[in-house]
Amino acid sequence: MIGHVDADCFYVSAERVRFPHLRSMPVGVLGNHGACIIAKSYEMKAAGVSTGMPIWDATPICPQAVYVKRDFRWYEALSRRMLALVQEVSPRVEFYSIDEQFFAALEPTDGFARQLQNNLLTRVGVPVSIGIAPTKTLAKLISDSSKPFGYGVVADDRQRRALLHNRPVTDITGIAKRSAMHLAAHGIETCDQFARADRAFIRWLLTKRGEDLWWELNGTPVIPVQAVRPKHKFVSRGGSIGRASCDPARVQAFVVRNVERLVEALMHYKVCCDQLTLSLSFTDRPERSLRSSLLGSRADFEALLEAALHLLPQVWQPSSAAVHYMHVIAGCLRPLAHRQMSLFEQPQLHDVKHRINNAVGRFALRSGSTLPLVDVYGDAANEYDICDIYGKSCF
Amino acid sequence: MCKGISILKARLKQELFEQYELSQRIVTRGAGAQEEVHFMYPGAPPIELPVLHDGQLVIYEWGNRNNKACKLPNTGWCRIESLEAGKWRWLSPEKVVIPADFGLEKSVWFQINEGMEGVLVHDEQLRPHVYMMTQPASHYYQTMTRHDRMPILVGQEI
Numbered sequence: 001m002i003g004h005v006d007a008d009c010f011y012v013s014a015e016r017v018r019f020p021h022l023r024s025m026p027v028g029v030l031g032n033h034g035a036c037i038i039a040k041s042y043e044m045k046a047a048g049v050s051t052g053m054p055i056w057d058a059t060p061i062c063p064q065a066v067y068v069k070r071d072f073r074w075y076e077a078l079s080r081r082m083l084a085l086v087q088e089v090s091p092r093v094e095f096y097s098i099d100e101q102f103f104a105a106l107e108p109t110d111g112f113a114r115q116l117q118n119n120l121l122t123r124v125g126v127p128v129s130i131g132i133a134p135t136k137t138l139a140k141l142i143s144d145s146s147k148p149f150g151y152g153v154v155a156d157d158r159q160r161r162a163l164l165h166n167r168p169v170t171d172i173t174g175i176a177k178r179s180a181m182h183l184a185a186h187g188i189e190t191c192d193q194f195a196r197a198d199r200a201f202i203r204w205l206l207t208k209r210g211e212d213l214w215w216e217l218n219g220t221p222v223i224p225v226q227a228v229r230p231k232h233k234f235v236s237r238g239g240s241i242g243r244a245s246c247d248p249a250r251v252q253a254f255v256v257r258n259v260e261r262l263v264e265a266l267m268h269y270k271v272c273c274d275q276l277t278l279s280l281s282f283t284d285r286p287e288r289s290l291r292s293s294l295l296g297s298r299a300d301f302e303a304l305l306e307a308a309l310h311l312l313p314q315v316w317q318p319s320s321a322a323v324h325y326m327h328v329i330a331g332c333l334r335p336l337a338h339r340q341m342s343l344f345e346q347p348q349l350h351d352v353k354h355r356i357n358n359a360v361g362r363f364a365l366r367s368g369s370t371l372p373l374v375d376v377y378g379d380a381a382n383e384y385d386i387c388d389i390y391g392k393s394c395f
Numbered sequence: 396m397c398k399g400i401s402i403l404k405a406r407l408k409q410e411l412f413e414q415y416e417l418s419q420r421i422v423t424r425g426a427g428a429q430e431e432v433h434f435m436y437p438g439a440p441p442i443e444l445p446v447l448h449d450g451q452l453v454i455y456e457w458g459n460r461n462n463k464a465c466k467l468p469n470t471g472w473c474r475i476e477s478l479e480a481g482k483w484r485w486l487s488p489e490k491v492v493i494p495a496d497f498g499l500e501k502s503v504w505f506q507i508n509e510g511m512e513g514v515l516v517h518d519e520q521l522r523p524h525v526y527m528m529t530q531p532a533s534h535y536y537q538t539m540t541r542h543d544r545m546p547i548l549v550g551q552e553i
Contacts, residue, residue: 019508021403022506023429024428025425025428026424030539033534034534034537035538035539043425055503059502059503063502065424066505067504067539068505069506069535
């Protein structure tokens with residue numbers, strides 16, 4: 001049997017751990033720029049505020065709400081406390097995302113779920129919902145439908161059918177709007193309809209991923225609990241660059257910053273890459289991306305930056321378009337230890353930078369090309385805090 | 396800037412409620428939430444702020460609002476730039492802490508961990524007045540509240 005632990009409104013709950021007076025009031029956690037709500041309490045949700053809503057739209061809807069600046073380091077600390085506690089009761093735990101874990105449930109009972117829930121509340125301070133079932137998909141469906149602070153166990157076929165009955169297919173993790181539209185076109189709108197559908201038809205319609213969900217919904221586990229994160233196929237760093245920009249110096253500075261972050265990640269995972277992709281999203285134009293092959297397997301800042309800056313003018317077309325988001329993606333990954341070094345490689349500046357930043361602090365020594373990002377590095381209150389949490393199997 | 400603050404009712408001594416009629420300032424943000432006491436500028440007179448002064452939590456008048464007979468600056472805020480330039484020296488200002496749990500600016504309530512810095516001065520009758528100190532707003536605060544000034548928070552950056 002497989003268990004699934006899902007923290008209830010995790011970022012808000014994490015803030016309530018250190019500021020208990022935030023309990024029972026509408027609370028919104030603001031994202032990196034102080035503009036959008038990235039997490040909300042159930043009180044705020046009840047008032048009609050949705051995640052992603054700008055603060056200026058939310059305040060008229062919920063004038064009594066309190067807003068908190070995000071603190072990803074604190075959220076990661078609590079997340080790892082949750083993980084450690086679940087590891088105490090299970091020999092195999094998957095760190096699925098910052099607020100979710102899957103685990104091998106040795107005792108699939110209501111009593112066990114309730115006790116784990118109470119332990120997490122008393123020892124970590126975070127309320128969670130828990131599902132236990134024969135498969136990951138069913139376990140997650142239980143915890144999602146038990147929120148907030150609920151739990152449930154599906155131990156037999158009657159309970160499984162009751163869980164799926166009349167539940168929209170979009171409640172299944174992995175069935176998004178597009179898949180739901182395909183299914184709806186064939187009269188499949190609920191989980192029980194999906195589970196009763198012909199397996200081969202589901203595979204034809206939604207490929208192997210859809211078939212895996214079909215097996216899982218019918219109680220046959222095909223998606224394993226991954227105690228060790230699977231090897232990366234890609235490593236990506238990027239995100240919003242704040243206010244959309246047409247300024248070449250600012251956009252280039254963000255490319256440099258994201259390459260620095262990417263190199264950090266490659267070093268952490270001890271991999272190098274043969275390919276680099278730069279992807280840009282614009283405010284009023286379709287996203288564009290281009291890939292470049294590197295000269296050998298590389299993980300050093302100089303080589304990756306050269307490739308990224310080579311791609312930048314080709315991806316940024318037309319140059320009048322305002323860039324809003326970007327990603328720098330390393331592909332064709334290989335273990336760093338197996339890398340064939342070039343005869344002409346010199347000791348890299350990166351090694352020095354890495355040692356200094358480890359000792360002094362992240363980005364203490366960084367490329368001078370990031371100087372235009374005064375609002376990122378020059379404002380201690382901002383820092384564009386990054387949720388770079390390693391070891392999760394999901395995002 | 397910050398045109399209002401809120402402090403948890405539990406942090407204020409009972410005698411302050413009687414002395415300053417604070418019970419009419421008590422609000423709550425939801426069933427089960429802790430009660431708070433709001434201090435607004437402008438609000439129903441008298442306009443006041445809680446202040447930590449000489450180790451005591453007391454209530455003082457918030458700046459000088461339209462009292463032309465009083466020579467104190469006609470505002471509720473003190474720019475740190477003007478304080479550092481010596482423009483308040485004639486008032487012998489004393490730095491104090493304004494304890495608060497939430498601040499309010501342009502309809503946005505934001506979390507305050509400990510409190511904010513203020514300056515205490517005295518008028519001609521030696522009555523204490525407290526001004527909230529402000530600094531240029533950080534990018535984050537400016538986006539959040541759409542104001543270009545912000546309070547100086549104690550041990551906290553927004």
